[in-house]
Amino acid sequence: MRQLVLDLGAEKPPTLESFVVGQNAELAQLLRHFARRTQPAPADRFVYLWGEPGAGKTHLLHALAAEGNGRYIPAGSPESDYLYDPAVSLYLMDDCQLLSADAQISAFALFNQVKENGGLLVSAGDKPPVGLALREDLRTRLGWGLIYQVHGLTDEEKISALTQAAQARGINLSPGVLPYLITHFRRDMRSLSAMLDALDQYSLETQRPITLPLLRNLLQLEGEPKA
Template identity: 45%
Template sequence: MQQLLLDIRPPAQPELTRFVAGRNIELMAQLQAMLDGGAAERMVYVWGAPGSGKSYLLSAWAHACRARGMAVELGGQQAAQAVIADQVDAWSAEQQRAGFAAFNRVREAGGLWLAAGNAAPVDLSVMPELKTRLGWGLVFQLHGLDDAEKRAALAQHAETLGFRLEPPVADYLLNHTARDMQSLLRMVEALDRFSLETRRPITLPLLRQLLQTQA
C-alpha cells in the first residue's frame, strides 16, 4: 500500500557550487569575483532562453551574497549592497522607472547588480534609458547545458535530496520528459517523494510507474 507522507523537508537551497557551469565559465568567474570584492566591473546582465537556469543562478548568487553579510534586494526596484533582478523583460512601465533609478543609485554607491532577462539588452522591449543602463556593465549569454552537463546537474540535485541518481534513470528522464532544467529538477524531486511514499528504491521501473501516474 502506498504510504502518504507529509513532506516537511525545506526545499533545496540554490547554491553556486551546485550550478553546473558548462560553457558559462567566464560568467561564473565574474560572479565569484564580485562576491570576493575583486571585480573591476560590478554590474552584470545575464540573458538566455527560458529554462536555461537564470532564475536558479540568481537565487544561488543572492544566497551567496547574504552568506557574506550583504544586504540583498530582490526585484531590482530599490538600491542595496547587492541587487538581484530577474525577468526584467516582464517589467511594467512603473517597474522600469524604479529599476532605472535603483541601477543608478547602486552604481554610484559601488554596490553589486545582477539582472537577467530572456534577451540581450539591445533587444529588450523596455524604456531606452533602462536598456542603455543594462548594457553598461558586463553582458553574458547564459548557455544551456548539453546532455552530459544535464546529467551532472541532475546527479548533484539528487545528492542534495539524499540519494544517488543512477545513469539509466537520468537517461530515461532526458529522453522521456521535458528537457529544460527546471522541469528535470522537479521530476527528480517528484521521484524522490514517490520513492518515499511507496517505500521503494529509486530505480528505472519506479520512474516509469511515476510517469504513468502523471500521464
C-alpha cells in the first residue's frame, strides 16, 4: 500500500503562520505576542484553550514551543517536565483533561512557580476548566487568566484555505476535488494539507491532472475509510 499521506512525522512542523485563523483572530493575535515574549498584563500571562479535536489546539502549542525557550508538555509527560526552569520562558500544557493524579499535583506546582517568577503558560483541554474532572485547585489555576474556545473551521473555510494553498503553489484542482476530499478524508487541516501535497506528488508521478477520479484512486491506495 502506498503511504504518501499517513507519515505525519515527515510533515513540516506546525507554525503560527500555518495556522488557519478562521474565527480565532483575537486568539491568534494574542499568541503572536506570546511568541515574541511580549510581556502582557499579569492577569493575562495564563491562557487556557479549549475546543473539539482537530480545532488546532495542539498545533498552536507546538508552534509556540518551537519559537524558542518554550517547553511543550503533553499529558503523560514525566514529572521532570513540570519542574520550573528559569531558562524556560513559556510552558505549553496539552490535553489537561488526561492528567493523572500525580501530574495534576505537578501541574498545580508549575502554575504557582510560573506566577511567582513571571513566566507565561498556555494550557489546553477538550472543555472549559469548569467542566474538567480535575482537582479543584488545578481547575482554579486553569481558569486564572484568559480562556478561549478554539473554533474549528467550517467546510467552506477549509475549502477556501486549501484553494489558496493550491493556487500559491501552482496546483490546478478540478472542480469537486476539495468538497469530496473534506467529506471522504480526515477533517483536520493538518491531514487535509498533507493530502494536498500527496495529490500533487501523485499527479506528477502518474502524469494525470488532479481530478476527482485521481483523488478517489489515491484514497483507495491509501486505504482511507470515509471520514
